[in-house]
Amino acid sequence: MAVLLKALLDSGELQNVDITPLEKSSLGGVGVNTHLLYELVPPGTDALAPQNALIFGVGALVGTMIPTACRTEATAKSPLSGRFGSANSGGSFGPSLRFAGYSYLALLGRAPSPVMLVIDDSGARLENAEGLWGLTVWEATDSIKEQLGHDFSVLAIGPAGENQVRFASIQNDYFASFGRTGLGAVMGSKNVKAVAVRGSGSVDVADRGAFQKIRKEAFDRVKAEPSYGFMKRYGSMVAADPFDVMSSLPGRNFTVGSYPDWEKTRGRKAFESRYKERDVACFACPIACAHWSKVKEEGPHQGLATRGLEVTFVMEFGAKLDLVSIPEIFRCVDICNHYGMDVISAAGSVAFLIEAFNCGLISAEEIGFAPQWGNYDSISQLLLLIAKRRGIGCLLAEGVKHASAVIPGAQKLAMHVKGVEIPVKDPRAKCDTFTFGYLTNTRGGDSLRTRSPVEALLQGMQDYKTEPLGVDPAQIEKLDMPPRLKEEIFGGPPRGVNLPRMACYAENLITIVNSVGMCIRPPVLRSLGPDFYARALQAVTGESYDAESVYASAAAIWNLQHAFNVREGENESDYVYPDRFYEQSLPGREGKTVQPLSRTEVAENISGYFKARGWKS
Known part of the structure; x- marks a missing residue:
């Protein structure tokens, strides 16, 4: 039985x-969440209102x-975008x-005053949390675990969420995060x-024999996927060096695509050799893509221990803000985790301000100091000002x-889509499923809902409408994808990837994954599909499902998210990159110049995407 706990905070x-x-x-x-949000939140509701x-x-x-x-999926109307x-x-x-x-x-x-929700085997209760208000995530989580027990899992907001920073995060047992779209501000x-939870029960399985076969099949397929070993060794940092090779880094607010010293200072081997101590896994995960890391060298950050380094962290603070020191990157992430802020939006906001300052659009007097690329002191100071909502923050x-x-005069410097700051990768270097997803994602400028299961990181520039196959065509045959979709997306025989249709498939596939509660790391995304x-x-529920019905349900969920956004005022004209990507070339690796995108080609892809989705333009 699926039980919803409704906490009516007013009463x-x-x-x-x-x-x-x-x-x-x-x-x-996310499927259930989408339906509940659409039904519970009236049109036009202020995202920070009780409604x-x-x-x-x-x-x-x-x-x-x-x-x-x-x-776990967390969902609300976003205070950052005003949309899903x-x-x-x-x-x-x-x-x-x-x-x-x-x-x-x-x-x-x-709630009339600060509370926390406690859930255990005996039920649920609201407790007074006035003594926790104002504490950092770490301080609050430590206090809760000391009070309730260290086996409780704790979601907590920090001062950024209390101060309703529009990109505040909800931290999950310190290091994990519900990061994007400002859900910490809603909380x-x-x-x-x-919210603190401890349970000692178990999950009922309808067909234990079928389940055991399914479980073994999943482990075998995930471990056999070629990306498994790299993900286990480097985690998401496996992508750090290829992004530099492709000149797709978001350097200095998307004005630099590559750094000469990137691999030596901020690359995956630099991280592994100097800071990685051991692998860390989530519940039931054989990949263990997270890593416990520690700063050993002498300096102001010596002794800092953290879970990382994620490629997002090094792209946002190492590339976008040009911090060369990995310990300084660790510390900036640490500030975001302690105060409860989305790393991508926080770094994007700081990058925007530094560029605005360099362009003479805002003065050092207005800011309080002169911020600089690659300067840890000014960057960390801005992060703290944002979290505390002080001054320019x-x-x-x-x-x-x-x-x-x-x-x-600063609007051309604001790197966002639909109000959500763009992450990690410049679409001028590779306009692929990943970066096309910045436009089509129902939650705005983000890539995590649009990942191709056949992408290869080392592919460079390509035509807009047909993305090169990122795997050998023989792999297409083994891909867990309905045959009709293979022909629509790849052609028959496979020739390339139809970008608008692959975006639809990728979004639907990840919607399935986020609905059943699994992960989108490449070893999973590439080896497991609708069937x-x-x-x-x-096997688990005893209900009847097949690949086509699951895929259709995912498409319906995505359509409902789109309907929510349309209800809140979204239209096709919002599906556009910042002007910079269309108007400016990008300095790339070894003197290479990456050309700007074509507005016409991108618009045609959006039209193709709307057609594939069955949406009205």
Whole structure:
């Protein structure tokens, strides 16, 4: 049974609701969250008003020991974009919630004073959290675990969420994060400091024999995927060097595509050789792509221990802000984690300000000091000002779209799509499924909902409408994808990747993954598809699924997210990159110049995408 815990914060009432039929029709996780958000939040609601809903959804496979089945989806109307907002996180929170008897949690209304929600085998209760308000994520989480027990899994916001920074995160047991779209600000607006969960139950499986076969199949396929060894060794840092080789780094607010010293100073081997200590895995994960790291050399950051380095961290602070020192990158991430801020939007906001300062659009007197690329002191100071909403930080806390409207002449420097700051990779160097997803993603300028299962990182420039195959055509035959979609996307025989149609498939596939509660790391995304997920759901739930029905459900979920955005004012004209990508070339590797994108070609791809989705232009 799928149970939704509704926390009516105004009154303090807690309700248990059986939503099993909704989980069956919408796969679970982000699927259920999307339906609940559409129904619970009236059109035009201010994202920081009590009428917004903050929903956590745990998919039907979570807690079953199928590899990587530990993910939780959090959803609300985004205070950053004013549209559909969602974020995903791993760790042990999702399994703990299921082991306590719940699959979904909705925070509704606004508590009169700060509270935390505690869930365990005995049920759920709201407790006073006034003593935790004002504490960092670390301080609050330590206090909660000391009070309740160290086996509790804790979601907490920091001062950024309390101060309603529009890109505040919800931190998950310190290091993991519901990062994007500002859900920490929504939690702060509801006066909820934390959610603490401990459960000792288990997840029922309808067909134990079929489940054991499915579980073994998944482990075998994930471990046999060629990217498995690289992901286990480097984690997401496997992509750090190829991005530099392709001249696709987001350097200095997307004005530099490559750095001469990149691999030596900020590359994956530089990280591995000097800072990596051991692998770290989420619940039920054989990949262990996270790494416990420590700064050993003498200096101001000696002794700093953290979970990383993620490629996002090095792209945002190492490339976008040009910090050369990995310990300084670690420390900036540490500030974001302690204060509860999305790394991408925080770095993007700081990069915007530094460029605006360098262009003479804002003065050192207005900022309070002169910020500089690659200068840790000024960058870390800006991060703290944002989290505390002090001085210039109060403006940056609104996000670059709003900040650029306040600073005259700065709008061309604001690197966002639909109000959400763009991450990690410049589309001028590679306009592929990954970067095309900045435009099509229902949560705005982000790539994590649009990842091709056949992408190769070392591919360079290409035609707009047909992306080169990132794998040998023989791999297409083995790909877990309905045959009709293979022909639509790759052609018959496979010739290339139809970019608009691959974007649709990638989004639908990742919607399935985020609904059932699994991970999108390449070894999973490339080896498991709709047929596997249908059989896994059937074995666990006892309900009837097949590849086509699961895929159709995912498409319907994406369409409902789009409908939510249209209801909030979105239209096709919002599907556009910042002007910089169309108007300026990019200095690349070894003197190479990367040419700007074609507005016409990108617009044609968007039209093709709308047609593939069946949407009206």
